[in-house]
Amino acid sequence: MSEEYDKLPLEPFFKTIDELAPKFIERLQKAIAIPSVSSDESLRPKVVEMAHFLVDELTTLGFTDIQLKELGTQPPPVQDANLQLPPIVLARFGSDAKKKTVLVYGHYDVQPALKEDGWSTEPFQMSYDKAKGILYGRGSTDDKGPVMGWLNVIEAHKKLGWELPVNLVVCFEGMEESGSLGLDELVAKEAKQYFKGVDQVTISDNYWLGTTKPVLTYGLRGCNYYQIIVKGPGADLHSGIFGGIIAEPMTDLVKVMSTLVDGSGKILIPGVDEMVAPLTEKEDALYDNIDFSVAELNAASGSSTAIYQNKKDILKHRWRYPSLSLHGIEGAFSGAGAKTVIPAKVVGKFSIRTVPDIDSAKLDQLVFKHINEEFAKLKSPNEFKVELIHDGNYWVSDPFNASFQAAAKATQDVWNIVPDFTREGGSIPITLTFEQELGVDVLLLPMGRGDDGAHSINEKLDVGNYINGCKTLGGFLHYYGKA
Amino acid sequence: MSEEYDKLPLEPFFKTIDELAPKFIERLQKAIAIPSVSSDESLRPKVVEMAHFLVDELTTLGFTDIQLKELGTQPPPVQDANLQLPPIVLARFGSDAKKKTVLVYGHYDVQPALKEDGWSTEPFQMSYDKAKGILYGRGSTDDKGPVMGWLNVIEAHKKLGWELPVNLVVCFEGMEESGSLGLDELVAKEAKQYFKGVDQVTISDNYWLGTTKPVLTYGLRGCNYYQIIVKGPGADLHSGIFGGIIAEPMTDLVKVMSTLVDGSGKILIPGVDEMVAPLTEKEDALYDNIDFSVAELNAASGSSTAIYQNKKDILKHRWRYPSLSLHGIEGAFSGAGAKTVIPAKVVGKFSIRTVPDIDSAKLDQLVFKHINEEFAKLKSPNEFKVELIHDGNYWVSDPFNASFQAAAKATQDVWNIVPDFTREGGSIPITLTFEQELGVDVLLLPMGRGDDGAHSINEKLDVGNYINGCKTLGGFLHYYGKA
Numbered sequence: 001m002s003e004e005y006d007k008l009p010l011e012p013f014f015k016t017i018d019e020l021a022p023k024f025i026e027r028l029q030k031a032i033a034i035p036s037v038s039s040d041e042s043l044r045p046k047v048v049e050m051a052h053f054l055v056d057e058l059t060t061l062g063f064t065d066i067q068l069k070e071l072g073t074q075p076p077p078v079q080d081a082n083l084q085l086p087p088i089v090l091a092r093f094g095s096d097a098k099k100k101t102v103l104v105y106g107h108y109d110v111q112p113a114l115k116e117d118g119w120s121t122e123p124f125q126m127s128y129d130k131a132k133g134i135l136y137g138r139g140s141t142d143d144k145g146p147v148m149g150w151l152n153v154i155e156a157h158k159k160l161g162w163e164l165p166v167n168l169v170v171c172f173e174g175m176e177e178s179g180s181l182g183l184d185e186l187v188a189k190e191a192k193q194y195f196k197g198v199d200q201v202t203i204s205d206n207y208w209l210g211t212t213k214p215v216l217t218y219g220l221r222g223c224n225y226y227q228i229i230v231k232g233p234g235a236d237l238h239s240g241i242f243g244g245i246i247a248e249p250m251t252d253l254v255k256v257m258s259t260l261v262d263g264s265g266k267i268l269i270p271g272v273d274e275m276v277a278p279l280t281e282k283e284d285a286l287y288d289n290i291d292f293s294v295a296e297l298n299a300a301s302g303s304s305t306a307i308y309q310n311k312k313d314i315l316k317h318r319w320r321y322p323s324l325s326l327h328g329i330e331g332a333f334s335g336a337g338a339k340t341v342i343p344a345k346v347v348g349k350f351s352i353r354t355v356p357d358i359d360s361a362k363l364d365q366l367v368f369k370h371i372n373e374e375f376a377k378l379k380s381p382n383e384f385k386v387e388l389i390h391d392g393n394y395w396v397s398d399p400f401n402a403s404f405q406a407a408a409k410a411t412q413d414v415w416n417i418v419p420d421f422t423r424e425g426g427s428i429p430i431t432l433t434f435e436q437e438l439g440v441d442v443l444l445l446p447m448g449r450g451d452d453g454a455h456s457i458n459e460k461l462d463v464g465n466y467i468n469g470c471k472t473l474g475g476f477l478h479y480y481g482k483a
Numbered sequence: 484m485s486e487e488y489d490k491l492p493l494e495p496f497f498k499t500i501d502e503l504a505p506k507f508i509e510r511l512q513k514a515i516a517i518p519s520v521s522s523d524e525s526l527r528p529k530v531v532e533m534a535h536f537l538v539d540e541l542t543t544l545g546f547t548d549i550q551l552k553e554l555g556t557q558p559p560p561v562q563d564a565n566l567q568l569p570p571i572v573l574a575r576f577g578s579d580a581k582k583k584t585v586l587v588y589g590h591y592d593v594q595p596a597l598k599e600d601g602w603s604t605e606p607f608q609m610s611y612d613k614a615k616g617i618l619y620g621r622g623s624t625d626d627k628g629p630v631m632g633w634l635n636v637i638e639a640h641k642k643l644g645w646e647l648p649v650n651l652v653v654c655f656e657g658m659e660e661s662g663s664l665g666l667d668e669l670v671a672k673e674a675k676q677y678f679k680g681v682d683q684v685t686i687s688d689n690y691w692l693g694t695t696k697p698v699l700t701y702g703l704r705g706c707n708y709y710q711i712i713v714k715g716p717g718a719d720l721h722s723g724i725f726g727g728i729i730a731e732p733m734t735d736l737v738k739v740m741s742t743l744v745d746g747s748g749k750i751l752i753p754g755v756d757e758m759v760a761p762l763t764e765k766e767d768a769l770y771d772n773i774d775f776s777v778a779e780l781n782a783a784s785g786s787s788t789a790i791y792q793n794k795k796d797i798l799k800h801r802w803r804y805p806s807l808s809l810h811g812i813e814g815a816f817s818g819a820g821a822k823t824v825i826p827a828k829v830v831g832k833f834s835i836r837t838v839p840d841i842d843s844a845k846l847d848q849l850v851f852k853h854i855n856e857e858f859a860k861l862k863s864p865n866e867f868k869v870e871l872i873h874d875g876n877y878w879v880s881d882p883f884n885a886s887f888q889a890a891a892k893a894t895q896d897v898w899n900i901v902p903d904f905t906r907e908g909g910s911i912p913i914t915l916t917f918e919q920e921l922g923v924d925v926l927l928l929p930m931g932r933g934d935d936g937a938h939s940i941n942e943k944l945d946v947g948n949y950i951n952g953c954k955t956l957g958g959f960l961h962y963y964g965k966a
Binding site for chain 2: 308351
């Protein structure tokens with residue numbers, strides 16, 4: 001089959017999406033109007049209202065087996081000890097044993113937003129700038145646009161009278177912006193129940209790398225977060241009286257922290273680099289065509305402080321090499337001005353972004369060994385401890401598997417360009433949870449652009465990304481269903 | 484004249500002090516009852532009330548030329564933009580051209596104190612533990628006890644019908660615990676006016692080194708406080724997205740801070756040690772008899788983190804060698820838990836305690852040169868600056884001059900022991916101000932003990948220190964007047 005032949009059958013679907021665009025924009029407007037801020041306890045009823053809005057929409061569209069999975073009381077710290085977690089919304093569309101089953105994940109909660117933060121428009125009233133073709137509003141791109149996108153795909157099929165090419169299971173959570181409390185447990189519990197028979201998971205909750213070229217995301221870095229605790233005197237001391245005669249914890253901590261990474265980003269802990277998977281020619285070639293430049297990095301960082309000046313180095317060090325960041329020190333003087341204190345106990349914080357094939361437990365061992373050796377060199381009388389605060393593994397999929405190939409085809413149909421295969425430097429922990437608990441491939445299929453301002457003021461979604469995004473989501477289901 | 488002959492004439496004075504002890508304790512009790520906390524704006528009327536209490540006492544005792552020197556509006560930051568600084572109380576007793584004139588400085592404001600902080604008694608109700616012979620209350624030792632001490636000396640002379648052996652000028656301020664705002668200007672202004680003819684300044688606002696042996700303090704370290712500013716990206720960044728591809732300011736700052744001092748307290752900035760005055764045999768011998776031990780240091784620091792294990796090394800490094808302390812970092816993550824931030828701008832704070840013969844301006848140059856060189860080695864694209872926040876010079880007097888010899892004689896009469904000649908590691912900036920503006924010798928003549936808890940809960944003054952302190956202050960005036 002030629003590309004031409006493949007593409008033709010989807011044209012009526014694309015046309016229907018275009019016809020329904022005004023209705024889809026209205027659907028997104030209704031969703032944005034509900035301020036479902038999960039981190040604000042006083043707005044918890046609005047998060048629950050948003051779950052019910054979804055139930056109504058799913059019911060109208062003909063979804064079945066709709067369930068609101070209650071997750072119980074939110075654990076501390078909370079102001080209201082009886083605060084209930086928002087429910088996870090589960091529903092299915094179709095259950096044909098001959099079809100593949102795709103689980104789509106999204107979240108219906110949003111980040112906080114106040115007009116006073118600097119928004120140009122009311123954050124919870126969608127503002128449609130028709131001249132620019134942009135929809136502004138909290139949640140437009142993160143993640144109400146993509147969630148509505150899946151509903152829109154069903155509506156377009158129904159209007160066309162087309163059968164959905166796969167069985168669809170939806171899993172929409174309401175705590176993603178607040179640590180996805182309860183989600184891991186639910187996925188584990190439903191893996192062999194509600195999610196039984198799922199062949200593939202698609203998550204539409206990230207963004208293009210830039211602003212013009214669609215991407216498919218096949219990798220995420222992990223993160224191991226550590227703290228170094230140095231404890232000396234029984235209480236903070238005056239540097240006039242004690243300076244020069246006691247071993248100061250800050251001196252020790254700064255010495256140890258200075259041995260972890262150099263200014264060019266090289267991790268100085270022996271053995272870490274050796275665990276990194278070698279770069280293959282095939283992978284190296286993937287970076288050649290990716291639409292990115294050092295100018296874009298500088299614009300994003302608001303500075304000219306890039307370590308690498310060429311695109312491929314930047315992308316490799318963002319995606320496929322580990323990095324180590326020193327985040328700060330707890331317990332030392334951190335205010336403005338001058339305070340002549342010798343801090344009694346200081347806690348240095350740093351984290352390592354992990355990549356294939358770094359073994360998380362072995363990394364911990366190397367980190368502990370190095371730091372203990374460096375501290376031992378100081379011959380300090382202070383108490384010392386290094387510990388892991390939390391970890392989350394990296395995730396890498398095969399960009400040549402059925403999911404990615406189907407998504408690539410759909411993207412090419414819609415955008416008339418081969419998408420970039422990208423990774424991300426940060427982590428989306430739920431990706432790994434689904435992959436491990438369900439034992440299936442996960443696809444990250446972004447709808448919005450890199451400049452959407454997901455957690456910032458004036459969050460937006462371009463109309464083009466929203467409408468073409470719906471076409472891409474639907475197209476993916478078709479190609480994947482046939483694969 | 485033999486020591487015996489010298490001592491006899493003061494015995495009536497000492498006896499009178501003992502007889503008046505109950506009245507002197509009552510005077511201190513009245514002073515403590517006024518919560519003259521200079522840092523609490525709402526208590527500013529109480530600070531002023533305390534000034535008027537002093538005026539009443541001075542008037543009753545026959546002081547003349549009593550003046551309340553108003554210092555104007557307190558500069559920001561303040562809540563009340565019209566907040567007036569408390570006045571400085573000036574008064575004189577005697578103006579005989581044939582006598583020497585001694586200026587005594589003290590402060591009538593106190594540190595904050597709340598019962599809830601952990602006090603065993605009400606901080607502003609003096610509690611007299613007769614079994615232990617201890618007076619508890621905020622300000623008992625810092626500095627209301629010594630201030631009342633000078634008044635008590637006059638009262639004892641009046642009761643005896645003795646003439647005061649010197650002319651006395653008092654200068655009591657009400658902002659010492661809050662930066663001595665306005666004092667430097669007043670001293671400069673009055674140097675050739677109210678303070679004209681002053682031969683000597685005595686400050687009773689510090690403490691014995693330990694708890695059993697009286698001391699006279701002839702030296703203080705200075706303090707130059709610096710900050711290192713490293714600025715990279717335009718705003719804080721996410722370490723997942725930017726870790727490994729931009730030069731992180733924290734990495735640079737920690738590297739630079741790690742080159743300043745080692746774990747044994749040695750300053751690593753070239754040229755600093757070379758400026759320190761060599762230790763003479765005479766000075767070295769002064770440390771031999773001083774009553775101090777590493778056990779006392781460990782008790783004070785609440786740890787066993789002493790760098791030196793013998794008395795002389797500890798004292799020399801507290802008093803006569805410089806030290807460098809790293810105080811903290813502004814702008815980095817300083818909270819509990821984990822935050823994956825790349826701080827955009829970080830400001831490292833450190834200070835150097837200075838000693839003879841460190842030239843403050845030359846020290847700044849050495850610090851700037853070293854830090855700029857260390858930063859240059861990093862070849863970092865980040866913006867960088869190192870600057871002085873504030874400085875205050877060291878002070879060292881001659882422990883063999885007339886003031887110290889007179890104070891030593893008085894101390895020996897009262898305590899029957901030769902006092903230790905000590906320095907302090909911290910600074911009392913007013914010492915230098917008086918010395919420089921008036922061009923006369925300054926004596927630090929402490930009344931309380933090292934364990935009085937000046938700025939802590941359960942601040943106290945032993946009755947023995949209060950009453951014998953009065954004798955010592957008066958005795959000093961006699962010996963100095965005759966010298």
